[in-house]
Amino acid sequence: MKDVAARAGVALKTVSRVLNDEPGVAAETARRVREAVEELGFRRNEGARILRRGQTASIGLILEDIGDPFYSALARSIEDIAHRNGSLLFTGSSDEDPARERALTLALCSRRVDGLVIAPASDDHTYLLPDIRAGLAVVFVDRPPGRIEADVVLADNVGGARNGVAHLIRQGHRRIGFIGDAPRIFTATQRAAGYRLAMAEAGLVPDDGWISMEQPTAVGVRLALTRMLGGPQPVTALFCGNNRVTVLALRALAALNLHPAIAGFDDFELADLLGVTVVAQDTGNMGRIAAELLYRRLAGEKGRPQRIVMPTTLIARGSADS
Amino acid sequence: MKDVAARAGVALKTVSRVLNDEPGVAAETARRVREAVEELGFRRNEGARILRRGQTASIGLILEDIGDPFYSALARSIEDIAHRNGSLLFTGSSDEDPARERALTLALCSRRVDGLVIAPASDDHTYLLPDIRAGLAVVFVDRPPGRIEADVVLADNVGGARNGVAHLIRQGHRRIGFIGDAPRIFTATQRAAGYRLAMAEAGLVPDDGWISMEQPTAVGVRLALTRMLGGPQPVTALFCGNNRVTVLALRALAALNLHPAIAGFDDFELADLLGVTVVAQDTGNMGRIAAELLYRRLAGEKGRPQRIVMPTTLIARGSADS
DNA sequence: TTGAAAGCGCTAACAT
DNA sequence: ATGTTAGCGCTTTCAA
16 A cells, blocks of 8 residues: 555555545546556555454354355355455364363454354353453354353254154154254254154153164264064154255165155255255345344344244155154 | 563563464473463464465365255365365355356455365356466366466266266167256256267267256256157167256156166266166265365476276166166 | 555564 | 564554
8 A cells, every 4th residue: 555655646544544535635536556456466454454443344154064055055144145245255064072162163263254154063162251251242043052151043943854754643653753953963962852852742752762862973873773663563654864864864764675654954955856855944044133133233233132033844745744 | 462462571482483383482481481371361373474474374265055966075175185274165056147147256365265176057258367477376176267377176077977878788778868957057068978979989870859957956966857858769778967856756756657778977975775776976976176286386386287088987886777 | 636655463584 | 581672464543
C-alpha cells in the first residue's frame, strides 16, 4: 500500500480511503490511486486490516468428516449463510476425536474467527469459555455442547426414531432389531431411546440381542445382522441408527441374501431408487438455522442459549413393509 | 500478551519465547509465564503473528459445491494433507460461476493463504498472476487452468469414457447414447471425446440425437432419454458423463420403466447395490496428489508446471450387460 | 480534501 | 537469561 501511495503521489491514508470507499477523496485523486493499484497488481493484506479492526469476517466449522454426505450437506448450507454475511469459512474434520476437535477449534480461535459452528465429538467444551467471554459466538449443531451452556440446533432424534420404529410396528412387525452407533455419541443414544420408546408404547419388550450399539464397520454390522437374523426367534425388521449404518446393513443383507424389512434414520442419495424407508432430517435447514443464529448472536442478539429441535420426516418407500 | 507479561513480571519478548518454545528461558520463568497464560485464559492472536512472520499456515480450496459427494471427498483428502502440514483450510463453493470463483479466490489471496487448490469454473485465471508472482502456490484439480500455466491434476477423462463405452460395445451394443454436461465444462467435453473415440474405433457412427450436452436437470435428462429411447431406432445402451447425470438417468429410467444398458463416469455410493457399471476416478488420491504437489511447491520445488493425469478404473457390475 | 502519527499484537534483531 | 526497539500493513485519531 505504501508503494501504491508513492506511485500515486499521495499519502498512505488516501489510498486506504479509496480502497474502503470512504468519503472525502477527490474523484481525480481516487482515479490516480486506482490506476496505481492496477499497475502494481496490489492486493490489500487482509490480515493487517483484521489486526487493526478486530473483526476477521470469517467463521469456522468443525464437524466429524467433511467427506460424509450428511456433513457436507450441512457444510454447504452453512457456507451459503457465511457467504451472504460476507464471511469466509474454515472447515475442519475432527474424525470423532475429541483431541483433534479441540486442537482444531483452538487453532481457529487463535485466528480470531468471529464465530464457530461445531458438530461436536467431545463432551467437554469448557476450554471455549475464555474465547466466549472474549466475544466468540458459538453454535452447536447435531449434538449438544458438553459442560457449557450454548446455542444448539438438534434433530428430533428420539421422536424420529420412535416414528420410524412405530412405522415398522404398524406393518405388523413385533421382533425389531436396532443397529446404532457407539453409545458415547449423543445421537446414537437418543435414537436408541426412540426405538425403546416405540417398542414400549406397543407393549413390546426388546430382547437384548436385538440392539447393537457399536461404531459401525462392515464386519461389525454383518455380525450384528447374522446374530439378529439367525437363531430360533429372528427379528423380522431392522431400524438403522444413521445413514452409514443403513448403507452397511443394505450391503451386508444383499451379501447374505436376506431380506428383512428395514428402515433407517437419515435419508441418503438413491434411497428412493432402492425403495428404502427412512426418517429424514432436513440437513440443509439445520445448517442454515444454526448459521443464522450464529450471525444473530454476532449482531448482538442477547438472551439465554437456545435449544432448537428440528422435526424429522418419515418417508415410506416400501422397504419397511410386509 | 502484554497482560501476561505484566502478570508474570517479565518482558513481552519472554512471553513470546515461552509460547514459541524458543531456547533461553529459565524453567522457573517459563513456569510463571505459563501460569499467567492459564489464569488469564490468554490465546495468542495468530493474525498478528502471521502479519509479522509472513506465513499464514492456511490454504484455500475452491470447488464447485462442497455439498457434492465427488467434491466433498476431494475436500476431505486435501484437508488431511493440509492438516499434516500444519495448515488450516478455507473452503468455498463457486457454484460453477466464474465471477463467484474469482471473488472467492481473491478474498483468499487477500488473506494471504499460502496456497490454493482450485477446481475451476472459469476459463481465465490471469487474475491470479500478481499473486503467483508474489509467491502464491496454486494447483488446479479436476479441470485445467485457463490462460495461465500452472500445475494441474486431472483424471484421464478421454481414456476413461472410451473404456466405458468400449465396454458397452463389447456387450454387443451398437447404438449407444451419451448424456453429458454443458460443453463449456472441460470434463464434459473430454468425456464426450472419449465416447466418440470408442465409437469410431468400433467403426460406429453416432447419430446426432444420441448425444446430449446440457447442464443436467431431472427434466432435461428425462427429455434426452425419451428422445434417445423412443423412435424407430432407439439406443440400446447409455453412457452418462458424471455421477449426477447417472443418478438422474437412473431415476428417470425407473420412472419411465425402461431398462437399457447403462454405465457412467464416476463411482457413487450404492452403485454397487444397484449394480451400476461405472468408470471410477480415484478422488481421494487426486486430492492427495494435488495437495502434496502444492506443499512441494511451497517448500520451494522448482520446475515447469506439471500436468498429472490419473488413471480411471472400469468397474463392471452388470448394468452394462445384455 | 488530504496527511502525519500512533498503534493493533506479535516477532526479529539487537542489546544487556 | 532477559529486555528493548523497530516494524509487519493496515486503520484510527487528530491535525492541517
